[in-house]
Amino acid sequence: QKEVEQNSGPLSVPEGAIASLNCTYSDRGSQSFFWYRQYSGKSPELIMFIYSNGDKEDGRFTAQLNKASQYVSLLIRDSQPSDSATYLCAVTPGALWGGYQKVTFGIGTKLQVIP
Amino acid sequence: SQTIHQWPATLVQPVGSPLSLECTVEGTSNPNLYWYRQAAGRGLQLLFYSVGIGQISSEVPQNLSASRPQDRQFILSSKKLLLSDSGFYLCAWSPRATEAFFGQGTRLTVV
Numbered sequence: 001q002k003e004v005e006q007n008s009g010p011l012s013v014p015e016g017a018i019a020s021l022n023c024t025y026s027d028r029g030s031q032s033f034f035w036y037r038q039y040s041g042k043s044p045e046l047i048m049f050i051y052s053n054g055d056k057e058d059g060r061f062t063a064q065l066n067k068a069s070q071y072v073s074l075l076i077r078d079s080q081p082s083d084s085a086t087y088l089c090a091v092t093p094g095a096l097w098g099g100y101q102k103v104t105f106g107i108g109t110k111l112q113v114i115p
Numbered sequence: 116s117q118t119i120h121q122w123p124a125t126l127v128q129p130v131g132s133p134l135s136l137e138c139t140v141e142g143t144s145n146p147n148l149y150w151y152r153q154a155a156g157r158g159l160q161l162l163f164y165s166v167g168i169g170q171i172s173s174e175v176p177q178n179l180s181a182s183r184p185q186d187r188q189f190i191l192s193s194k195k196l197l198l199s200d201s202g203f204y205l206c207a208w209s210p211r212a213t214e215a216f217f218g219q220g221t222r223l224t225v226v
Contacts, residue, residue: 044205046216088158
């Protein structure tokens with residue numbers, strides 16, 4: 001059983017629309033959740049992290065966490081062609097991303113924003 | 116500010132040849148360092164992590180090894196590459212809280 005699951009996509013949305021990316025995890029004790037963006041051939045870059053249930057907003061990005069249902073999502077408002085990339089969800093069991101924590105990544109969802 | 120350097124960017128190696136990938140971090144001391152591999156259609160797989168000089172933890176048994184000869188230097192090695200070693204190798208560092216930061220990655224093709 002996969003520990004962190006994401007639909008590989010591609011998810012296609014028109015420019016200006018809201019893109020919704022979802023991630024589910026199996027470890028109910030997970031506490032820290034990260035979203036990374038990875039352009040083709042490039043390394044991942046952190047977009048957001050969230051620890052608490054509810055929503056966290058940063059510009060056009062909103063992370064949503066529901067620990068009871070064990071899912072975390074990323075909403076991208078006013079999607080732009082430059083948002084086209086693969087979005088990786090990462091989950092850790094603790095509040096700190098340290099050498100003693102096991103970080104588990106999903107396979108990523110490929111997002112295509114159509115002009 | 117902190118920066119992470121990883122090289123080379125691309126590498127084509129024959130089966131059975133040795134491998135050495137290097138990663139260095141600037142602007143911080145005593146970072147946690149990680150080597151990940153990303154294969155096509157698969158998530159990032161943690162290979163090794165290090166919390167200090169000479170301290171290496173292996174997450175996946177394989178023909179790869181890692182070393183940390185200096186505080187901000189992390190090296191990934193292999194004595195004999197296999198076809199299955201092909202992939203995108205990423206070095207990362209983290210402060211002792213929150214997120215990790217990735218190097219530019221090395222695209223390794225074993226032929």
